[in-house]
Amino acid sequence: MKAPTQSRRPVDAAPILKLQGITKRFPGVVALNNVDFDVRPGEVHALLGENGAGKSTLMKVLAGKHQANEGKIILGDEEMAFENPKHAKRAGVVLIHQEQSLVPEMTVAENIFLGSLPRKPFNRVDWRKLREDTNKILETLKCGFKHDDLVGSLSIAKKQMVEIGRALAFTPQVVIFDEPTASLTDHEKPVLYDVINSLCEQGVGIVYISHRMDEIFHLSHRISVLRDGQYTGTVNTADTNEDEITRMMIGRSLELDHASKPNDFGDNLLEVRNLSVKRVFEDVSFNVRKGEIVGMYGLVGAGRSEVAETIFGLRTPSGGEVVLDGEVVKFRNSHDAVASGVALVPEDRKDQGLILGMNCRDNMTMASLTSVSSMGFMQGAKERVVYDKYHQAMKIKTPSWRQKVGNLSGGNQQKIVIGKWLHTHPKLLILDEPTRGIDVGSKSEIHTLVKDLAKSGYAVLVISSEMPEVLGLSNRIIAMYDGRVTAEFDGDNVSEDELVQAITGMGKQAQAS
Structure with missing residues (x-):
């Protein structure tokens, strides 16, 4: 430390x-x-x-x-x-x-x-x-x-x-x-x-x-x-x-980066080719392989979240294409994206990730209702199994599954959002500011979880405004500035100065390979 x-x-x-x-x-x-x-x-x-x-x-x-x-x-x-x-x-x-x-x-x-x-x-x-x-x-x-x-x-x-x-x-x-x-x-x-x-x-x-x-x-x-x-x-x-x-x-010392980065990658799971949304971002290209963590770094307003939302079907592209597992996909909405194995943990958990008046269990299963229902009726026992699994795995602090999510701390709310999307069993997991407002203990747990998911074969795209987080997690880093990709770096061989130059428009622009 x-x-x-x-x-x-x-x-x-x-x-x-x-x-x-x-x-x-x-x-x-x-x-x-x-x-x-x-x-x-x-x-x-x-x-x-x-x-x-x-x-x-x-x-x-x-x-x-x-x-x-x-x-x-x-x-x-x-x-x-x-x-x-x-x-x-x-x-x-x-x-x-x-x-x-x-x-x-x-x-x-x-x-x-x-x-x-x-x-x-x-x-x-x-x-x-x-x-x-x-x-x-x-x-x-x-x-x-x-x-x-x-x-x-x-x-x-x-x-x-x-x-x-x-x-x-x-x-x-x-x-x-x-x-x-x-x-x-x-x-x-x-x-x-x-x-x-x-x-x-x-x-x-x-x-x-x-x-x-x-x-x-x-x-x-x-x-x-x-x-x-x-x-x-x-x-x-x-x-x-x-x-x-x-x-x-x-109550103990903590080594935040005790889990090593994944290093065994498969084929491309995601390919983004010259993706554009008018007046938002332009000609964005990058790829994420199975078992790889790709970080996307840039200032607020650079277009990072908007790229993620377009991949997830929340925005309609004006140009370019998204290729998922070798096939060009055109998601009409987020339901299509989820059905194809894409999950997005959004930046704003309260407005976009949770229903604050609902209890913890119902929020946990909200993105995967078909797995906990039969003939159109919710199965409470199945919902409890899902909740108990992630409650334990994510170390969520709450007195009961009946507790309203709005009454939880920000970190525990974020854990429920992540657990909710993990239960959809995605192939591609997009995390937008995954540890915003989270304490050092919970942050370490989430970092370890992300690395373990990648090692098990998930393709992971992490968007973060925290340079230590991007450097600590990412195998590769995509830098964005003013709606464009300015550079791509090896996560183990990049300096903080190079990253700052790339996200402020000071560095030499380079196309992502």
């Missing part, structure tokens, strides 16, 4: 916020058990733990979305009992959600100031002030969109910047960032870091939740860890390392 990348010392000040003995119970599970936590003005206090450890629940208690069964919240010198998020926000505690909570039909400005629109006499909206205030925030965040753009037209990364803009619309005492960079590009992250540092200089306390250790060691002054809903401990960032933090999180 890497050592800390900087030496931020703890802030010498009394806490601006203290959580004491927080306990939160849900039906069938104790999510938090007697947890203590505090934040000092001008510091970044990182909160870590595996998926399901209770991090997001603790922050939702702090932000007024949940009410604790036991314990105290002390802001300044005053004990608080936040009835709802609006109450917490007025007191100066703002939560920037991991999963976005925006209104697609409203503009950027309306979303940023939702619930607190500037007013003129007779309660009329002051549209001029709204525009001016929004433009100041967008300028601070260096956003490439306008105040009057509809949020529904923005990419996931840009929506995340709108969420961050909401926090800047207030004068907060404490800002909670829950996986803020999960949807941001490498170019957008430094802007976020500058915003966080600026807030610290103003005396704002920052709670930072992330699974990315490089961010934690770059930004934070202190690190606290939760495990299974209980407080494990707090350490100064400058005095620790990734090994110690990992042991605090999961």
Whole structure:
């Protein structure tokens, strides 16, 4: 593991916020058990733990979305009992959600100031002030969109910047960032870091939740860890390392890349030949062999996800062809793709991968209903067999198959999406950002699973914005920029500089062989 990348010392000040003995119970599970936590003005206090450890629940208690069964919240010198998020926000505690909570039909400005629109006499909206205030925030965040753009037209990364803009619309005492960079590009992250540092200089306390250790060691002054809903401990960032933090999180050291890459390949399972979708991507060509993991790397907006969606039948190509197992295929829809042995784990699990109001079992079998039904009727016993298989294999943390998927942590939701598609027994598995928002333990399990699937003969296409993930998993890497393939690399013989040049249009373009 890497050592800390900087030496931020703890802030010498009394806490601006203290959580004491927080306990939160849900039906069938104790999510938090007697947890203590505090934040000092001008510091970044990182909160870590595996998926399901209770991090997001603790922050939702702090932000007024949940009410604790036991314990105290002390802001300044005053004990608080936040009835709802609006109450917490007025007191100066703002939560920037991991999963976005925006209104697609409203503009950027309306979303940023939702619930607190500037007013003129007779309660009329002051549209001029709204525009001016929004433009100041967008300028601070260096956003490439306008105040009057509809949020529904923005990419996931840009929506995340709108969420961050909401926090800047207030004068907060404490800002909670829950996986803020999960949807941001490498170019957008430094802007976020500058915003966080600026807030610290103003005396704002920052709670930072992330699974990315490089961010934690770059930004934070202190690190606290939760495990299974209980407080494990707090350490100064400058005095620790990734090994110690990992042991605090999961009770053991972890070697993330302990499974070697597959190296025994068969014939081409997938061939993409000059595939195009007008105004989205053009002349994309590459192949994936049986038993091989091919990584697709590029900035958000490069066309990676759109290529995957076209292969999966969700978009109609304007040119080129897709060849699957030696035969040209023309999928009319995703049903045709699944029937032919193609599976796609989408980037956005909540909107595209799950039905949040349904239970875990029903989500697990949703893509393979014919295997768990007879004469049009669902067979509960067969559904349970499928659920139990992947519940155990994927180490999904949930009290029961009856639990609604919407109540699970992001990592456990992702495991259900992957298990759902594995049960379709695909020949080609496409994984779009497979470990977005997932802790180090779960990430290691998924990486090992992907390598094992390839070794058993699956053809795997992995789309990821994380360079270490692409380098650690891929036998070959396809680089994309502005809707085109710019280069193809051997996964074991490529430098980070070469990859960065290829995905930013700086390097010499090369046709994929």
